[in-house]
Amino acid sequence: MLDIKLIRDNPDRVKERLATVGVLETDVDALLNSDRVRRARIREVEALRAERTTRSKEIRKISDPTERDSAVRSMRALGERVSQLEKQLAQEEEDFQQRLLELPNLPHPDVPVGKDEDENVVIRTEGKPPTFVFSPRPHWELGEALGIIDFARGVKISGSRFYILKGLGARLQRALINWMLDLHVNEHGYTEVYPPVMVKQDCLVGTGNLPKFGDNLYRDIEEDFWFIPTAEVPVTNLYREEVIEPGQLPVYHVAYTPCFRREKMSAGRDVRGIKRGHQFDKVEMVKFVEPSHSDAELLALVDNAEEVCRKLNIPHRVVQMCTGDLSFVAACKYDVEMWAPGCAEWLEVSSCSNFRDFQARRAKIRYRPEPGAKPELVHTLNGSGLALPRVVIAILETYQQGDGSVVIPDVLRPYMGGQEKIDRAS
RNA sequence: GGAGAGGUGGCCGAGUGGUCGAAGGCGCUCGCCUGCUAAGCGAGUGUACGUUUAACCGCGUACCGAGGGUUCGAAUCCCUCCCUCUCCGCCA
Numbered sequence: 034m035l036d037i038k039l040i041r042d043n044p045d046r047v048k049e050r051l052a053t054v055g056v057l058e059t060d061v062d063a064l065l066n067s068d069r070v071r072r073a074r075i076r077e078v079e080a081l082r083a084e085r086t087t088r089s090k091e092i093r094k095i096s097d098p099t100e101r102d103s104a105v106r107s108m109r110a111l112g113e114r115v116s117q118l119e120k121q122l123a124q125e126e127e128d129f130q131q132r133l134l135e136l137p138n139l140p141h142p143d144v145p146v147g148k149d150e151d152e153n154v155v156i157r158t159e160g161k162p163p164t165f166v167f168s169p170r171p172h173w174e175l176g177e178a179l180g181i182i183d184f185a186r187g188v189k190i191s192g193s194r195f196y197i198l199k200g201l202g203a204r205l206q207r208a209l210i211n212w213m214l215d216l217h218v219n220e221h222g223y224t225e226v227y228p229p230v231m232v233k234q235d236c237l238v239g240t241g242n243l244p245k246f247g248d249n250l251y252r253d254i255e256e257d258f259w260f261i262p263t264a265e266v267p268v269t270n271l272y273r274e275e276v277i278e279p280g281q282l283p284v285y286h287v288a289y290t291p292c293f294r295r296e297k298m299s300a301g302r303d304v305r306g307i308k309r310g311h312q313f314d315k316v317e318m319v320k321f322v323e324p325s326h327s328d329a330e331l332l333a334l335v336d337n338a339e340e341v342c343r344k345l346n347i348p349h350r351v352v353q354m355c356t357g358d359l360s361f362v363a364a365c366k367y368d369v370e371m372w373a374p375g376c377a378e379w380l381e382v383s384s385c386s387n388f389r390d391f392q393a394r395r396a397k398i399r400y401r402p403e404p405g406a407k408p409e410l411v412h413t414l415n416g417s418g419l420a421l422p423r424v425v426i427a428i429l430e431t432y433q434q435g436d437g438s439v440v441i442p443d444v445l446r447p448y449m450g451g452q453e454k455i456d457r458a459s
Numbered sequence: 460g461g462a463g464a465g466g467u468g469g470c471c472g473a474g475u476g477g478u479c480g481a482a483g484g485c486g487c488u489c490g491c492c493u494g495c496u497a498a499g500c501g502a503g504u505g506u507a508c509g510u511u512u513a514a515c516c517g518c519g520u521a522c523c524g525a526g527g528g529u530u531c532g533a534a535u536c537c538c539u540c541c542c543u544c545u546c547c548g549c550c551a
Binding site (some may be wrong): 107 | 520
């Protein structure tokens with residue numbers, strides 16, 4: 034959420050920058066108008082309430098019953114007027130909130146301006162794509178042939194976009210989870226958390242998934258439980274409505290959770306393999322930092338994600354999103370993509386964003402810069418570290434052998450009981 | 460899920476219709492005093508929104524778990540919900 038005062042004071046600058054992420058000027062004007070209406074109503078209501086208080090206090094001093102009675106009678110009208118206007122104010126207040134909540138973040142000034150994903154910028158590429166003396170196969174063929182991915186039974190149990198990992202396939206994913214968590218905890222300074230994967234609606238408003246993107250979420254119909262689309266949601270909300278005391282920042286958290294997404298919008302896209310499912314696992318890094326550090330913290334976050342690629346020895350590249358491809362909440366965003374030689378594409382395995390104070394304002398996450406000082410909004414950031422299915426894809430396709438077996442990357446072997454390869458026999 | 464108790468400021472805790480943003484205590488901040496420390500004395504000490512301002516101050520309104528209602532007026536009365544604790548039930 035943007036600061037309404039910023040929009041009020043610099044409407045033209047805000048419009049100009051929001052235009053680069055596709056927001057119409059008329060939307061901003063509608064918001065500003067709604068703000069004006071609401072503030073005028075506040076003045077009106079508060080003046081009447083002040084009058085009510087003063088006159089009520091006078092009533093108790095009136096001892097003559099007739100006089101008192103007529104005073105009460107005339108006050109009754111005022112009371113009704115107040116409650117009528119309060120209802121109107123509540124509506125106008127809601128209209129304003131809704132508009133403000135649906136306005137995306139301002140892009141960071143350094144973000145390249147562009148229309149859509151075609152104008153994203155590849156920042157760097159690390160590692161060389163592997164060469165094969167045979168033609169590399171996609172993971173859905175490898176996985177099925179090895180008996181470690183079962184698509185048919187996934188569909189039987191839960192429908193399309195579900196699959197079963199089996200045997201060493203399941204173990205490979207589990208090894209990755211444990212190894213990545215250990216890496217971020219031991220070498221990158223993150224504190225592990227195990228959060229709920231069902232959360233209250235407020236959490237999703239805090240991170241910016243609601244009110245606008247509810248159609249990509251699963252929820253319980255009886256209670257206020259929403260299934261998280263990413264660990265970012267519960268972990269960011271950990272400090273909702275809290276003031277982080279001096280000396281506590283930066284706070285780094287890493288969490289492993291399953292993630293649930295309806296993927297309604299992308300029906301028909303990426304249907305083959307395990308690239309895009311309704312349920313997938315992810316290790317997620319979340320940072321809470323002082324505003325002046327957030328730019329540097331984003332670069333460090335990206336590097337933490339890249340480190341996973343490096344240690345697995347899988348080529349990767351870093352892509353900066355242009356204004357047109359920024360998410361609703363991000364001020365600046367980099368994707369880390371791994372090369373998958375079997376399906377011959379770059380797979381997004383991590384998305385690292387600086388939200389600046391956009392989420393913090395929604396979720397009221399603040400910090401105290403100095404003892405006794407006024408609380409200020411923190412900056413929040415997060416990035417995958419990494420998304421499991423796509424890393425599994427990249428490993429299977431990168432480490433595949435001519436005989437259809439797959440060699441296990443060195444760093445994972447201790448997490449797989451010393452196992453060195455996956456083949457049909459195992 | 461059932462029965463009971465309870466939710467008031469940073470913390471403890473009083474308050475059952477107006478003089479209550481809320482006694483008292485603790486904590487904290489500032490000042491005084493004290494040759495260190497401790498004690499003592501005095502003053503101050505919530506948040507949000509609106510208004511005004513360069514900014515502060517000031518002024519107004521709201522906030523006593525949340526929402527709704529009664530009333531001229533609600534922390535206080537009524538209704539609904541949430542949460543915590545104790546006991547029982549169930550359960551990985």
